[in-house]
Amino acid sequence: MAECKECRFFFGVPENADDFKPGKGDCVTEIRNEKGKSWLSKPVFEDSESCGTFVKKV
Numbered sequence: 001m002a003e004c005k006e007c008r009f010f011f012g013v014p015e016n017a018d019d020f021k022p023g024k025g026d027c028v029t030e031i032r033n034e035k036g037k038s039w040l041s042k043p044v045f046e047d048s049e050s051c052g053t054f055v056k057k058v
């Protein structure tokens with residue numbers, strides 16, 4: 001099973017950030033609807049199991 005760290009929507013939290021924890025990151029995905037485009041960010045860990053939105057990093 002793939003993990004979030006392999007996903008193109010995973011962004012690691014930098015070590016100097018207030019909310020830094022080892023392995024912690026943000027899942028940032030684009031939402032498109034009739035109002036336009038926006039971004040949804042939620043905290044995830046690099047070893048979290050991937051979800052249905054997973055796209056492998058290139």
Ligand code: SF4
Pocket residue numbers: 003004005007008009010026027028029044048049050051052053054055
């Ligand atoms: S929660 Fe899903 S979309 Fe977000 S980083 Fe993990 S696998 Fe990717």
